[in-house]
Amino acid sequence: MIYFTALFAIVRRELLRFVGQRSRFLSALVRPLIWLVVFAAGFRAALGLSIMPPYQTYITYEVYIVPGLCGMIQLFNGMQSSLSLVYDREMGSMRLLLTSPLPRWWLLLSKIFAGVFVSLLQVYAFLGIAALFGITFPPIGYVFALPVLVCSGLMLGALGLLLSSTIKQLENFAGVMNFVIFPMFFLSTALYPLWKMAEGSPLLRDICAYNPFTHAIELIRFALYGQFNGMALIWVVTSFVVFMIASLWGYNPAKTMTNRKTG
Amino acid sequence: MRFTLLFALLCSPAFGDEIWVTNEKDDTISVIDIETQTVTRTIETGQRPRGITFSKDFSVLYVCASDSDAVQVIDPNTGKILHDLPSGEDPEQFVLHPNNKHLYIANEDDAITTVVDTDTRRVIAQIDVGIEPEGMAVSPDGKIAITTSETTNMAHWIDTENQTIFANTLVDQRPRHAEFTKDGSELWVSAEIGGTISVFNTADQTEKAKINFEIQGVHRDRIQPVGFKLTDDGKYAFVALGPSNYVAVVDPNTYAVLDYILVGRRVWHMAFNADESLLFTTNGVSGDVSVIDVSELTAINTIKVGRFPWGAAYRPTK
Numbered sequence: 001m002i003y004f005t006a007l008f009a010i011v012r013r014e015l016l017r018f019v020g021q022r023s024r025f026l027s028a029l030v031r032p033l034i035w036l037v038v039f040a041a042g043f044r045a046a047l048g049l050s051i052m053p054p055y056q057t058y059i060t061y062e063v064y065i066v067p068g069l070c071g072m073i074q075l076f077n078g079m080q081s082s083l084s085l086v087y088d089r090e091m092g093s094m095r096l097l098l099t100s101p102l103p104r105w106w107l108l109l110s111k112i113f114a115g116v117f118v119s120l121l122q123v124y125a126f127l128g129i130a131a132l133f134g135i136t137f138p139p140i141g142y143v144f145a146l147p148v149l150v151c152s153g154l155m156l157g158a159l160g161l162l163l164s165s166t167i168k169q170l171e172n173f174a175g176v177m178n179f180v181i182f183p184m185f186f187l188s189t190a191l192y193p194l195w196k197m198a199e200g201s202p203l204l205r206d207i208c209a210y211n212p213f214t215h216a217i218e219l220i221r222f223a224l225y226g227q228f229n230g231m232a233l234i235w236v237v238t239s240f241v242v243f244m245i246a247s248l249w250g251y252n253p254a255k256t257m258t259n260r261k262t263g
Numbered sequence: 264m265r266f267t268l269l270f271a272l273l274c275s276p277a278f279g280d281e282i283w284v285t286n287e288k289d290d291t292i293s294v295i296d297i298e299t300q301t302v303t304r305t306i307e308t309g310q311r312p313r314g315i316t317f318s319k320d321f322s323v324l325y326v327c328a329s330d331s332d333a334v335q336v337i338d339p340n341t342g343k344i345l346h347d348l349p350s351g352e353d354p355e356q357f358v359l360h361p362n363n364k365h366l367y368i369a370n371e372d373d374a375i376t377t378v379v380d381t382d383t384r385r386v387i388a389q390i391d392v393g394i395e396p397e398g399m400a401v402s403p404d405g406k407i408a409i410t411t412s413e414t415t416n417m418a419h420w421i422d423t424e425n426q427t428i429f430a431n432t433l434v435d436q437r438p439r440h441a442e443f444t445k446d447g448s449e450l451w452v453s454a455e456i457g458g459t460i461s462v463f464n465t466a467d468q469t470e471k472a473k474i475n476f477e478i479q480g481v482h483r484d485r486i487q488p489v490g491f492k493l494t495d496d497g498k499y500a501f502v503a504l505g506p507s508n509y510v511a512v513v514d515p516n517t518y519a520v521l522d523y524i525l526v527g528r529r530v531w532h533m534a535f536n537a538d539e540s541l542l543f544t545t546n547g548v549s550g551d552v553s554v555i556d557v558s559e560l561t562a563i564n565t566i567k568v569g570r571f572p573w574g575a576a577y578r579p580t581k
Contacts, residue, residue: 041480057553057565058508058525 006102007110014114017084018121028076028122032069033129040065052193054225066130067221068190070145071213073126074119074153079181081115082160086167098251105248108161115160116153123149141224148223148233152216155236158243159212165250188214189221212239281578282534282543283339284552285312285326286569292326292337293552293568295543297536300554300564306342309335314356314399315574318381319363324576325381327354327368334368334379339578349386351377356440356574358399358408360423367408367421369396376410376419378426388426392419398452400441402465411438411452418452418461420468430468434461439489440532444515445497453488453502460488460502462518472518474502481507490532494539499557501542503530510544510553512560522560526553534575545572 018024040062051058089095097107127142137145163176187204188211189197198205208214215235222229281303282295290312294304309328312335316325323345324337333347334354350357351370354377358367365387368377376396378388393415400409401423408421411434418441420430435457442451449471450463460474476486487505493515494500500513506529512522527546530553534543542555546565552572554564 051565057562058527060525 003102003106006100006107007113010097010107010110011114011117014081014111014118018118024080025122025125028073029126029129031076032072032126035069035072036062036065036130036133036135052195054222054227054229062133062135064193065191066127066135067224068188068217070123070126070149070220071152071188071190071217072185073122074116074149074156074216075181075185075213077115077119077122078153078156078160079163079176080160081111081157082164082167082176085111085161085164089164104251105244108247108251109244112154112157112161115157116150119153119156120146120149137224138226140226144223144226144228145220148219151233151236151240152219155212155216155240155243158240158247162243162247162250165247184211184213187211189217190214212236215239280537280580282536282552283315283317283324283576283578284543284545284568284572285315285574286550287311287313287547287571287573289569289571290328291569292342293572295552295566295568297541300566302566302568304342305569306337308337308344309333309347313573314354314368315576316357316359317576317578318359319361321578324578325357325359325366327357327574329353329355329371334366336381346384348379348381348384349377350379351375351386351389355397356399358401360401360408361403361405365423367399367401367410369399369410371395371397371413374412376408376421390419390421390426390428392428393417393431398439398441400443400450402443402450403445403447407443407465409441409443409450409452411441413437413439416454416457418450418463432461432463432468432470435459435473440491442491442493444493445495451491451493451500453491455487455489455505458483458486458488460491460513474513474518474520476502476504476511476520476523478504478507478509478523481509489530490545492533492535492542494535494557496539501533501544501555503533503544505529505531506548508546510542510555524555524560524562526555526562527551527565531572532574534577536577537579543575545575547571547573 187207197208215232219229219232279298284293290310292306293302296303308326309331311330312326313329314327324339326335328335332352334350335347336345338345350368353372354368355371356369366379366381374394376390376392380387392410393412395413396410397413398411408423410419418432418434419428422429434452435454437455438452439455440453448465452461462472464471485507489503489505491502500515502511508528509523510526511520513520526544527549529547531545531547540557544553550570552566552568553562556563
């Protein structure tokens, strides 16, 4: 019971923080909307046409890009959560949280889950606005997308947690943008399908195929059409487990102590 | 999308029928089963098959084998070529008169329209028309046949009683296709380079309206109206816009464009199923056929066929 009390408290704190920062909600929506309205409109005619699962017929670029932008919202959200962890650690509230008698893994998982919850609000708000632009999915797709978005959000949250365990100072977040967010986003199927990447370079295609973010996007893409992509789910769950174990190791107090002694 | 398809499958009584598609580069016909939306048969034809139509009782199929200079008559059950009709050179499109007997064929290279009696297999008339005739139509009462000529940019009005032209009307550049409305009061002609559809009053052959198209993000030059179909209920006209890869939906009462539906590359001609709930478009360059849900005005599926599909015709199997 106390586990869930802690979970709800952490989610509530994250939610309050999110609601309090209206600009954060706005920027979380504006970012993908700019991609959708400006970038996708410009590329509408430039990209070739091809049919690939889960699509059964030709689609416009705006329709293609939406699942990738949902992933983008979660990616930024996951990284922002990690930023808040660094901030919390600097300000001391993280230390307070970690002194709780509950297991550390549960506290960190709750923290990730809080981030996922916020990202779900952002994604569905974005899907609602996309629908106003005429980009809709089968009604069942919006339902199927929910558990899938939880999975992808957990994976990206765990990645953020892992990164936060290695970042010593808040200023290092710019490095996260350059070396994590941008490569993950651009080297994925968010903007172009794999066959399009292969036209440019087979190496790029391979990198995209091994990027866990690609699989998170494909999982979302299939779900939005009421379909299930088993391989993508395996990739996402495996990546989540790996990131989680690594970040738990990163937040291991013994390791921190050692670091402090040696540092 | 799947659910829309499933819903359409459950609601429509007319499935199990077929759409026959000519593949210009493969010299074949792909037969699509409407129920499963898959190609079930591929039938060999003469060279460069384009125009395709069934006899009124669906007992035989006529195909313009352009490079074989013949109209081929095919048994749709066996897929065997029964015989050729004397068509004149390079037949591209044709139309079967409501009497189920006279076939009006456009001979692109010879600037003539050939009228063939399908029973006697003889040419009964050859009518001089403009240069590069292509689009063919016949009025529902069978009194008027139309040939459009690509280079002369005209619709030629033929009196089917004496097989002579009684009027010529100018249309925009490179007319491709012509159709009468169901009541025969209007003639619609598409102009590929002109990018328009001209609507004429049948009674006095005067131009009544002109329909223009504009698709956001697509250059005007790529918007080339070619084949089109009007629904029997008078609710919609669907216009294939060639290399723009879109099909326009037009309200035939107001002539306003209601919507644009993305299909495959270089969409050319189209055919409805029996109750007109589904529309099948041939996409030449992408080598496939897109399926449009008429009530939803959305593309729901795409079916791979042969190379450069061109014409399409519906055939009931029950």
